[in-house]
Amino acid sequence: MEADKKITQTEKTQTTDCDLSEQIKAATKESHVRAENTQLMLAYQRGQVSLQQYKLLLCSLYKVYEALEEELDRNCSHEAVAPIYFPQELARLESLKKDLEHFYGQNWKEQLVVPAATLRYAQRLREIGRKHPEYLVAHAYTRYLGDLSGGQVLGRITQKSLGLKTGEGLAFFSFPGVSSPNLFKQLYRGRMNSIELTKEQREEVLQEATRAFELNIEVFDDLQNLLSISENNELRQRHKTPSQKIAEAKSAQTLVMPSTLASSSQLLRMLLGVCVALAVGMGVYAF
Numbered sequence: 007m008e009a010d011k012k013i014t015q016t017e018k019t020q021t022t023d024c025d026l027s028e029q030i031k032a033a034t035k036e037s038h039v040r041a042e043n044t045q046l047m048l049a050y051q052r053g054q055v056s057l058q059q060y061k062l063l064l065c066s067l068y069k070v071y072e073a074l075e076e077e078l079d080r081n082c083s084h085e086a087v088a089p090i091y092f093p094q095e096l097a098r099l100e101s102l103k104k105d106l107e108h109f110y111g112q113n114w115k116e117q118l119v120v121p122a123a124t125l126r127y128a129q130r131l132r133e134i135g136r137k138h139p140e141y142l143v144a145h146a147y148t149r150y151l152g153d154l155s156g157g158q159v160l161g162r163i164t165q166k167s168l169g170l171k172t173g174e175g176l177a178f179f180s181f182p183g184v185s186s187p188n189l190f191k192q193l194y195r196g197r198m199n200s201i202e203l204t205k206e207q208r209e210e211v212l213q214e215a216t217r218a219f220e221l222n223i224e225v226f227d228d229l230q231n232l233l234s235i236s237e238n239n240e241l242r243q244r245h246k247t248p249s250q251k252i253a254e255a256k257s258a259q260t261l262v263m264p265s266t267l268a269s270s271s272q273l274l275r276m277l278l279g280v281c282v283a284l285a286v287g288m289g290v291y292a293f
């Protein structure tokens with residue numbers, strides 16, 4: 007049964023300012039703007055996402071969802087996790103595996119490129135899964151509600167900019183178990199609001215949500231740096247003149263020359279020694 011169908015029958019979906027879903031949205035409003043304005047997300051909004059950008063993003067998303075979904079699974083009966091546990095509707099790991107296989111082939115796992123910020127994000131998820139499962143709601147909200155909101159637009163942009171056929175390498179953006187993202191988001195907010203938290207815990211969850219956005223921003227920035235480095239190297243290589251290439255090849259030879267030079271000078275010295283010895287010998291002989 008699809009979760010968004012259940013909503014019309016049984017669940018409270020009206021929210022108030024004191025609800026967690028409203029507080030979390032307000033608390034992360036500024037971070038959302040900052041996330042939208044990262045170079046990577048701006049490239050998306052301009053419709054200029056490259057294949058390299060998308061492939062690298064998929065690698066990082068894989069690591070993040072692997073940690074997030076393992077921790078949600080492990081804590082699925084925890085009282086602060088159970089209400090927002092929707093593996094059938096939301097889980098992204100299998101979709102990401104499909105997309106990675108599409109772009110990298112069967113041995114995609116060996117080709118994953120993941121910047122340090124992604125590892126830090128995954129590490130944080132595992133840490134809170136162990137120590138504070140109630141914070142997982144902040145991370146699940148940040149990723150899944152984002153995927154069901156702006157993420158849907160990002161999917162269409164990816165398809166258009168990369169000229170992909172429907173569904174080809176785009177499984178990440180597709181939620182077959184959610185027929186109406188808006189209805190589902192309402193259900194999800196209602197479930198978030200049903201979680202019982204002390205005042206202190208609620209404050210910490212709000213802080214964790216800001217941290218979740220921050221971790222995402224750091225991943226986007228790291229990915230962009232990685233891309234700039236590889237693009238710069240590529241550009242430098244592409245824009246070299248033939249004479250620069252010859253000079254580079256020569257300097258590469260020079261690098262191995264010192265040892266050759268050393269051995270030839272030794273040879274010279276030996277030859278000189280033999281000549282001197284011969285000359286002296288001949289001199290002695292002449293006398």
Ligand code: HEM
Binds near residue numbers: 031041048155157219
């Ligand atoms: C190009 C970048 C992005 C665009 C254009 C975008 C756009 C949007 C839009 C239009 C909404 C719906 C707002 C509403 O219903 O009131 C939304 C919601 C949301 N976005 Fe984004 N977004 C972007 C990036 C991100 C990122 C990077 C994250 C987090 C990693 C994120 C997380 C969220 C969340 C959690 C919500 C749900 C807010 C709520 O209803 O409580 N978004 N986004």
